[in-house]
Amino acid sequence: MSNEQQVNHGDHDSESEIQPSYYASRAKAIEALLVQKGVMTTNEINSEVNAMDSKSPADGAKIVALAWLDDSFKTKLLANASEALEEIGYKLPDETPYLKVVENSEDIHHVVVCTLCSCYPRMLLGRPPDWYKSLAYRSRVVVSPREVMEEFGLRLSDDIEVRVLDSTADLRYMVIPRRPLGTDGFDQESLAALVTRDSMIGVSDPLSAHF
Amino acid sequence: MRGVHDRGGLPDDTPINREEHELMDWERRVDAMHAVLGSKGLRSTDQMRRVIESIPKDEYEQMTYYERWAFALETLVTENELLSTAEIDKKMAELMSE
Numbered sequence: 001m002s003n004e005q006q007v008n009h010g011d012h013d014s015e016s017e018i019q020p021s022y023y024a025s026r027a028k029a030i031e032a033l034l035v036q037k038g039v040m041t042t043n044e045i046n047s048e049v050n051a052m053d054s055k056s057p058a059d060g061a062k063i064v065a066l067a068w069l070d071d072s073f074k075t076k077l078l079a080n081a082s083e084a085l086e087e088i089g090y091k092l093p094d095e096t097p098y099l100k101v102v103e104n105s106e107d108i109h110h111v112v113v114c115t116l117c118s119c120y121p122r123m124l125l126g127r128p129p130d131w132y133k134s135l136a137y138r139s140r141v142v143v144s145p146r147e148v149m150e151e152f153g154l155r156l157s158d159d160i161e162v163r164v165l166d167s168t169a170d171l172r173y174m175v176i177p178r179r180p181l182g183t184d185g186f187d188q189e190s191l192a193a194l195v196t197r198d199s200m201i202g203v204s205d206p207l208s209a210h211f
Numbered sequence: 212m213r214g215v216h217d218r219g220g221l222p223d224d225t226p227i228n229r230e231e232h233e234l235m236d237w238e239r240r241v242d243a244m245h246a247v248l249g250s251k252g253l254r255s256t257d258q259m260r261r262v263i264e265s266i267p268k269d270e271y272e273q274m275t276y277y278e279r280w281a282f283a284l285e286t287l288v289t290e291n292e293l294l295s296t297a298e299i300d301k302k303m304a305e306l307m308s309e
Binding site for chain 1: 216217218219220221222223225226227228229230231232234235237239240241242243244246247248249251253256257260263265272274275276277278281282284285288293294298299302303305306307
């Protein structure tokens with residue numbers, strides 16, 4: 001560990017950066033050398049950046065919307081997500097960790113965390129949000145999930161069972177939230193527009209049909 | 212003993228900071244370099260975890276997420292002898308004087 005420049009970020013949960021940090025300069029030097037030595041090319045790095053940039057919660061939202069519309073797809077998705085996704089043309093990369101999709105209902109509410117770090121279904125939702133990686137979320141949601149969800153504006157009635165799912169490097173979770181009322185007759189696109197990233201993590205509900 | 216990374220249930224009354232920052236270029240590129248090394252069999256998630264999870268507690272808690280990733284990147288490429296620390300020091304000095 002280098003101690004040459006320990007930047008004190010004050011709020012340790014904040015991922016925000018004010019100035020090019022020691023690590024930013026360090027990373028730049030490492031990149032220049034890896035390219036110079038032919039370990040990798042700038043193109044390879046760029047295309048990886050673009051590949052991750054192109055993934056967003058919109059992918060997960062389309063899948064949730066389809067699950068709301070098509071019961072047999074939903075059943076398959078809950079049983080074996082990667083097979084169900086492949087059938088609709090979503091080929092997950094070979095090195096993708098096991099993906100488990102769970103469904104919220106009127107009796108059970110799931111919320112996802114990675115207490116050890118930041119494991120997240122990047123293949124369907126893109127990069128995880130800052131708060132998901134924060135020490136506060138990781139420590140608190142497993143002991144006080146209702147309190148944490150309230151901070152996100154979600155108040156669950158006491159008779160709903162809350163299940164907190166702790167992701168790992170080998171197992172990622174995505175939540176199918178409850179379909180909003182008043183959406184009968186909505187097509188996949190209009191439903192997907194209601195599905196937020198946070199609702200697929202489980203910390204909030206989808207948008208309401210009337211906004 | 213509980214590892215520094217093992218946060219579940221630790222006493223913490225900090226409200227969740229829901230503010231999100233747009234990733235900076237270097238953060239995206241660190242993320243990408245890990246992925247490219249992985250695709251070439253030069254780095255695994257388990258190796259990266261081992262490095263990040265052995266960061267001393269005070270530093271772990273002060274570093275931002277991608278600082279930990281950058282630290283892991285450097286540790287793994289030097290352990291694999293793809294690069295040396297001296298080379299990285301020299302290149303960094305060069306880049307900073309530009």
